[in-house]
Amino acid sequence: MAPTIHIDPARHVAPVDPRIYSGFTEHMGRCIYGGIYDPDNAHGLADARGYRTDVLQALKDLNVPIVRYPGGNFVSSYRWQDGVGPKELRPRRPELAWLTEESNQFGTDEFIAWCRLLGAEPYICLNMGTSTLEDALAWLEYCNSSANTHYANMRRKNGHEAPYGVKYWALGNEVWGPWQVGQMNAEDYSKQAFQWAKALRLLDPSIKLVSCGETGFADWDRVTLKALAPVVDFHSIHLYTVSEGNHDVNVMGPAAAEKGIEITKSLIELAKIEGNLTKDLTICFDEWNVWDPVRAPGEKGAEEHYDLSDALAVASWLNVFVRKADVVKIACIAQSVNVISPIITSPTGLFKQTTYYPLQLFASLMQGTALAVHVAAPEPEDAYTGPTVPAFVARLAAHAPPSARPTKWLDASAVLAPGGAQVRVALVNRHKAAAAAVPIRFGPRAEVAPRVEVHEVWSAELGDRNGFEGEKVRTVVKTVDWQGTYECKAHSFQVLVFTLV
Numbered sequence: 001m002a003p004t005i006h007i008d009p010a011r012h013v014a015p016v017d018p019r020i021y022s023g024f025t026e027h028m029g030r031c032i033y034g035g036i037y038d039p040d041n042a043h044g045l046a047d048a049r050g051y052r053t054d055v056l057q058a059l060k061d062l063n064v065p066i067v068r069y070p071g072g073n074f075v076s077s078y079r080w081q082d083g084v085g086p087k088e089l090r091p092r093r094p095e096l097a098w099l100t101e102e103s104n105q106f107g108t109d110e111f112i113a114w115c116r117l118l119g120a121e122p123y124i125c126l127n128m129g130t131s132t133l134e135d136a137l138a139w140l141e142y143c144n145s146s147a148n149t150h151y152a153n154m155r156r157k158n159g160h161e162a163p164y165g166v167k168y169w170a171l172g173n174e175v176w177g178p179w180q181v182g183q184m185n186a187e188d189y190s191k192q193a194f195q196w197a198k199a200l201r202l203l204d205p206s207i208k209l210v211s212c213g214e215t216g217f218a219d220w221d222r223v224t225l226k227a228l229a230p231v232v233d234f235h236s237i238h239l240y241t242v243s244e245g246n247h248d249v250n251v252m253g254p255a256a257a258e259k260g261i262e263i264t265k266s267l268i269e270l271a272k273i274e275g276n277l278t279k280d281l282t283i284c285f286d287e288w289n290v291w292d293p294v295r296a297p298g299e300k301g302a303e304e305h306y307d308l309s310d311a312l313a314v315a316s317w318l319n320v321f322v323r324k325a326d327v328v329k330i331a332c333i334a335q336s337v338n339v340i341s342p343i344i345t346s347p348t349g350l351f352k353q354t355t356y357y358p359l360q361l362f363a364s365l366m367q368g369t370a371l372a373v374h375v376a377a378p379e380p381e382d383a384y385t386g387p388t389v390p391a392f393v394a395r396l397a398a399h400a401p402p403s404a405r406p407t408k409w410l411d412a413s414a415v416l417a418p419g420g421a422q423v424r425v426a427l428v429n430r431h432k433a434a435a436a437a438v439p440i441r442f443g444p445r446a447e448v449a450p451r452v453e454v455h456e457v458w459s460a461e462l463g464d465r466n467g468f469e470g471e472k473v474r475t476v477v478k479t480v481d482w483q484g485t486y487e488c489k490a491h492s493f494q495v496l497v498f499t500l501v
């Protein structure tokens with residue numbers, strides 16, 4: 001028998017921050033060129049400025065609040081000055097993260113204009129690899145200054161009178177990684193980032209700064225948080241989960257992220273105690289997704305072709321962010337178009353991957369206030385006892401956390417919707433073969449209406465995928481009579497919308 005899910009609408013965790021449904025566009029593979037920007041498109045899919053209108057619409061339907069840019073690993077050898085001014089004068093450069101060439105036909109001004117069309121806030125990651133604090137200050141001045149100074153005037157000369165007011169700035173990307181141009185140890189990074197933060201804030205005290213963390217369960221996170229807590233607003237962590245051919249590991253992977261968030265939360269508290277700080281400091285999980293870099297290497301554009309199993313993993317990832325709403329305030333799926341993305345383009349159109357649909361359901365329905373959810377312990381014979389940390393993650397991280405075992409096949413999060421009239425439950429049955437009759441119990445003073453709206457993402461085979469030829473995996477909406485138990489298909493994801501009476 002399936003475990004009972006207990007939800008009490010009076011037990012609030014925290015407001016769900018809409019910024020957990022943010023995106024990321026890197027100069028990598030076909031994310032920018034041929035993805036969001038396609039000026040030579042011969043099929044009428046680009047607007048006058050070269051932006052793909054079909055991509056914009058697909059992203060608008062995801063309500064993307066923030067987009068991180070321009071990397072990722074790309075940023076660590078990026079010269080932002082190459083990407084502004086007359087296009088014919090912009091230099092082509094060797095690109096060291098993905099070993100390609102960068103034309104610089106798309107740069108800061110194009111990115112900001114695209115964000116405005118999308119209705120999203122830009123979030124810029126600074127180059128702490130090859131560039132200097134002077135370059136970083138110049139970039140900030142170019143974007144945000146209203147003074148009569150060189151880089152602010154350069155922006156005006158390029159046709160942009162008003163400052164952009166870019167609020168979010170990250171102090172480097174994965175500086176701990178051996179693949180990073182300009183890799184540093186935690187102590188050296190902390191010293192440098194502290195000085196950068198100080199100077200950047202002198203130029204623009206209104207910005208929000210993000211420190212470069214690792215996975216949340218690395219010593220790098222402890223050392224950098226202790227040093228940088230006084231000067232940053234968010235600590236960034238990254239994680240990718242992967243099946244390595246095993247569905248169970250694929251869908252249980254986000255448990256490692258949940259553990260990383262819990263550890264980071266404690267490290268933040270510790271850094272605040274040690275620094276005698278009372279400020280807000282929360283997590284910006286600015287790269288997350290399912291990615292197997294062996295199957296879809298970065299140098300080849302990392303175009304993962306996701307299946308239903310991956311969609312269930314993405315739904316479990318999003319459940320983690322809703323459950324951890326008290327401390328995760330921003331999360332960016334990596335990435336937004338073509339590169340490990342829910343959207344794949346061709347010159348003639350796009351298709352939405354399986355993973356698009358859970359993301360869309362969360363972004364549209366899982367807003368409001370996160371509620372405490374308890375999934376009762378399964379019968380011992382029904383529990384999953386295998387690994388929750390994919391081997392790929394364990395290889396990367398020196399101290400991959402042993403996440404809770406046994407892990408439950410049913411994974412849930414819940415919100416009290418804005419206005420307080422609905423409880424919405426995101427429910428993943430991660431079991432590959434077993435359907436489950438799931439009793440859902442609300443708190444003692446809560447009653448729900450007898451009809452429940454169900455938004456379901458399901459398909460017959462775990463390996464089912466979408467493509468240009470059609471979509472096997474997408475959202476189906478239906479209404480069911482409610483008698484206290486939900487009949488949940490094997491390998492399914494659904495958001496149940498209950499009306500409180």
Ligand code: AHR
Nearest residue numbers: 071072073074173174334
């Ligand atoms: O998102 C792809 C890459 O993964 C990013 O460039 C990097 O930050 C991470 O390693």
